[in-house]
Amino acid sequence: MDYNAKLDDALARLHEEGRYRTFIDIERKQGNYPHAVWTTPEGDQKNITVWCGNDYLGMGQHPVVLEAMHEALDATGAGSGGTRNISGTTVYHKRLEAELADLHGKEDALLFTSAYIANDATLSTLPRLFPGLIIYSDALNHASMIEGIRRNGGEKRIFKHNDLDDLRAKLAADDPAAPKLIAFESVYSMDGDFGPLKELCDIADEFGALTYCDEVHAVGMYGPRGGGIAERDGLLGRIDMFNGTLAKAFGVMGGYIAASAKLCDAVRSYAPGFIFTTSLPPAVAAGAAASVAHLKGDQDLRDQQQTQAKILKMRLRGLGLPIIDHGSHIVPLIVGDPVHTQKLSDMLLQDFGIYVQPINFPTVPRGTERLRFTPSPVHGPKEMDALVKALDGLWSHCALNRAELAG
Amino acid sequence: MDYNAKLDDALARLHEEGRYRTFIDIERKQGNYPHAVWTTPEGDQKNITVWCGNDYLGMGQHPVVLEAMHEALDATGAGSGGTRNISGTTVYHKRLEAELADLHGKEDALLFTSAYIANDATLSTLPRLFPGLIIYSDALNHASMIEGIRRNGGEKRIFKHNDLDDLRAKLAADDPAAPKLIAFESVYSMDGDFGPLKELCDIADEFGALTYCDEVHAVGMYGPRGGGIAERDGLLGRIDMFNGTLAKAFGVMGGYIAASAKLCDAVRSYAPGFIFTTSLPPAVAAGAAASVAHLKGDQDLRDQQQTQAKILKMRLRGLGLPIIDHGSHIVPLIVGDPVHTQKLSDMLLQDFGIYVQPINFPTVPRGTERLRFTPSPVHGPKEMDALVKALDGLWSHCALNRAELAG
Numbered sequence: 001m002d003y004n005a006k007l008d009d010a011l012a013r014l015h016e017e018g019r020y021r022t023f024i025d026i027e028r029k030q031g032n033y034p035h036a037v038w039t040t041p042e043g044d045q046k047n048i049t050v051w052c053g054n055d056y057l058g059m060g061q062h063p064v065v066l067e068a069m070h071e072a073l074d075a076t077g078a079g080s081g082g083t084r085n086i087s088g089t090t091v092y093h094k095r096l097e098a099e100l101a102d103l104h105g106k107e108d109a110l111l112f113t114s115a116y117i118a119n120d121a122t123l124s125t126l127p128r129l130f131p132g133l134i135i136y137s138d139a140l141n142h143a144s145m146i147e148g149i150r151r152n153g154g155e156k157r158i159f160k161h162n163d164l165d166d167l168r169a170k171l172a173a174d175d176p177a178a179p180k181l182i183a184f185e186s187v188y189s190m191d192g193d194f195g196p197l198k199e200l201c202d203i204a205d206e207f208g209a210l211t212y213c214d215e216v217h218a219v220g221m222y223g224p225r226g227g228g229i230a231e232r233d234g235l236l237g238r239i240d241m242f243n244g245t246l247a248k249a250f251g252v253m254g255g256y257i258a259a260s261a262k263l264c265d266a267v268r269s270y271a272p273g274f275i276f277t278t279s280l281p282p283a284v285a286a287g288a289a290a291s292v293a294h295l296k297g298d299q300d301l302r303d304q305q306q307t308q309a310k311i312l313k314m315r316l317r318g319l320g321l322p323i324i325d326h327g328s329h330i331v332p333l334i335v336g337d338p339v340h341t342q343k344l345s346d347m348l349l350q351d352f353g354i355y356v357q358p359i360n361f362p363t364v365p366r367g368t369e370r371l372r373f374t375p376s377p378v379h380g381p382k383e384m385d386a387l388v389k390a391l392d393g394l395w396s397h398c399a400l401n402r403a404e405l406a407g
Numbered sequence: 408m409d410y411n412a413k414l415d416d417a418l419a420r421l422h423e424e425g426r427y428r429t430f431i432d433i434e435r436k437q438g439n440y441p442h443a444v445w446t447t448p449e450g451d452q453k454n455i456t457v458w459c460g461n462d463y464l465g466m467g468q469h470p471v472v473l474e475a476m477h478e479a480l481d482a483t484g485a486g487s488g489g490t491r492n493i494s495g496t497t498v499y500h501k502r503l504e505a506e507l508a509d510l511h512g513k514e515d516a517l518l519f520t521s522a523y524i525a526n527d528a529t530l531s532t533l534p535r536l537f538p539g540l541i542i543y544s545d546a547l548n549h550a551s552m553i554e555g556i557r558r559n560g561g562e563k564r565i566f567k568h569n570d571l572d573d574l575r576a577k578l579a580a581d582d583p584a585a586p587k588l589i590a591f592e593s594v595y596s597m598d599g600d601f602g603p604l605k606e607l608c609d610i611a612d613e614f615g616a617l618t619y620c621d622e623v624h625a626v627g628m629y630g631p632r633g634g635g636i637a638e639r640d641g642l643l644g645r646i647d648m649f650n651g652t653l654a655k656a657f658g659v660m661g662g663y664i665a666a667s668a669k670l671c672d673a674v675r676s677y678a679p680g681f682i683f684t685t686s687l688p689p690a691v692a693a694g695a696a697a698s699v700a701h702l703k704g705d706q707d708l709r710d711q712q713q714t715q716a717k718i719l720k721m722r723l724r725g726l727g728l729p730i731i732d733h734g735s736h737i738v739p740l741i742v743g744d745p746v747h748t749q750k751l752s753d754m755l756l757q758d759f760g761i762y763v764q765p766i767n768f769p770t771v772p773r774g775t776e777r778l779r780f781t782p783s784p785v786h787g788p789k790e791m792d793a794l795v796k797a798l799d800g801l802w803s804h805c806a807l808n809r810a811e812l813a814g
Contacts, residue, residue: 247685278654
């Protein structure tokens with residue numbers, strides 16, 4: 001058996017499709033974000049502006065966050081030293097869970113090392129808690145939800161993206177007595193469109209189903225306290241489980257679910273992905289808690305981010321560039337081909353010092369490869385001007401289509 | 408459908424078996440570990456000594472680690488702001504991966520948010536890289552390996568723990584042309600016994616199989632540079648893939664694999680659990696890199712830890728307490744019943760300020776419930792005296808068996 005030949009095959013497939021990924025090495029300069037330093041493959045250093053980060057509000061460099069992390073490092077050290085059960089539960093973890101439960105109007109919350117593992121571990125454990133559970137999953141749900149739903153071979157139905165009729169038909173076709181769960185996102189990050197949360201809750205009520213809402217791209221950024229789309233729309237009480245991240249708008253790391261005390265207790269007690277892993281470092285938990293608490297009161301930052309997104313979309317649309325606009329903070333610009341997308345990204349980086357990573361399959365469907373911009377309150381008018389001009393020039397230079405590719 | 412009643416059922420099962428877990432809130436005092444403060448459920452604070460942590464060498468409070476973390480926080484901020492592909496690769500991540508590749512004598516390494524997800528993501532991706540792969544897995548492999556091997560329904564064979572004949576029989580029964588992988592650990596953490604690494608490599612050669620070795624409980628602690636059991640035994644070149652953690656002996660957080668450049672590249676490119684998750688915070692990567700680099704040169708700390716473990720085992724054995732001793736740094740004391748184990752743990756904590764969490768099913772098989780001590784260089788003679796006396800007294804008080812329960 002020639003194992004290396006098999007690896008060559010697997011890697012060659014990616015190169016042939018033009019979707020082999022190269023990571024670029026960057027170093028953010030604290031206090032200076034979105035500016036960063038790029039270390040090129042040749043070892044040179046160049047100044048760049050990051051336009052594709054998920055630190056949507058710049059909280060990763062906010063003084064309250066950094067101060068909390070420094071303090072916790074000094075007070076308690078680097079790592080937690082254990083799983084949550086075996087010496088790894090600290091007052092920092094408990095405080096953060098209380099902060100998150102409050103954010104989502106739930107009795108409790110449960111921390112994981114990432115929102116990926118929070119989705120995966122929770123969704124794969126629910127069928128053990130509710131034997132016979134059928135999970136109805138939106139077709140565009142994140143990879144981590146798909147992995148969790150698939151994992152234990154439980155019953156699942158995939159309904160067309162945001163298609164309430166399809167969902168209703170699938171629910172109606174199943175045994176009315178079976179336990180059911182509808183799983184969806186509030187903001188789908190690659191197109192930036194919203195899930196129809198209220199209607200999904202109505203259907204869940206109609207069929208006696210639980211609701212599971214991934215608010216990863218909304219927490220911190222929507223709702224009067226940053227509780228997400230469900231808070232904005234007055235639906236906190238109608239959704240049974242929230243999934244969220246501490247690594248995007250909150251600027252740190254980690255993920256969680258928020259739900260009833262009983263549900264959190266059961267997931268805590270049954271999910272291998274929770275039980276058998278070292279808990280977050282106390283400093284990370286402290287920084288995240290400070291960020292969540294701060295954003296409960298900083299509506300201004302949320303408003304600034306929405307404004308920046310609106311301006312960028314207006315300017316790109318004015319130039320006829322094929323953006324997708326569903327009214328969220330995410331600005332996807334469709335290129336539609338993995339090789340072109342990579343080339344554009346390379347030219348932006350090398351010629352303009354603008355860093356936006358190409359997004360290709362499997363993150364988005366083939367044929368919808370794109371650049372995805374994440375404007376934030378820390379991107380000023382100068383940075384935005386430079387981006388818009390560079391894109392306008394490259395679009396002409398490369399003779400790319402305008403407008404008609406947009407969704 | 409009464410969902411709450413189902414949750415009640417699930418939780419009642421745990422209570423009935425006496426294995427419902429209660430996390431205790433502790434706060435380590437940096438510079439003062441293993442001493443910590445316990446916040447009781449009533450909100451009181453009590454001084455305790457931690458005897459069950461996985462910060463085996465006290466690196467979680469080592470100045471080189473903390474300094475590196477403070478520096479990175481100041482230089483670059485809190486979170487990485489993205490997945491590895493989308494703005495989340497920094498010079499800190501690259502440096503740490505280079506440090507780990509060097510530690511294991513491999514061409515490359517790949518970081519994950521935990522060793523759990525490193526195992527799960529890698530083992531579930533290998534069948535995609537090597538179609539038809541059969542994985543031969545030791546019966547006592549960690550939950551994260553089991554989850555990864557199970558995930559995609561690939562072919563698997565479970566061989567009896569450390570049983571080379573059983574493994575050979577299972578290999579011989581399969582198609583000689585099929586790609587094969589043998590997955591095992593170097594130190595099994597619940598009994599503290601070693602895997603027969605050399606013999607496993609010999610068998611792998613004989614059958615043309617790849618080898619995957621989880622060194623989570625050995626990295627930093629065995630081998631002249633802390634490269635683990637494989638380094639100690641001169642087997643680095645014979646094992647194809649290592650899994651390790653940054654959260655135990657290295658004192659911080661995160662996990663990784665180390666392997667050939669090609670294999671790391673393929674896992675990097677194909678594993679959803681790697682692709683779709685925010686990378687480690689730069690400060691965590693910086694602290695871990697400092698710890699790995701430091702331990703490459705600090706044999707003294709490794710020696711101290713082994714000495715502490717030997718002393719504790721000798722003293723407990725002298726009192727006839729049923730410890731398991733396979734010559735590793737882990738000291739399991741078998742109680743054999745979940746309710747007794749919990750009670751002993753509660754008494755140690757409340758009456759003696761000694762914190763050792765009960766270990767029960769599913770972490771260990773039913774009937775082998777235990778207390779598991781992790782002596783370290785920071786546990787001094789005074790702490791050890793207090794522990795040994797408390798255990799001796801409680802063993803008599805509770806009329807527990809001595810010796811005959813030991814493995």
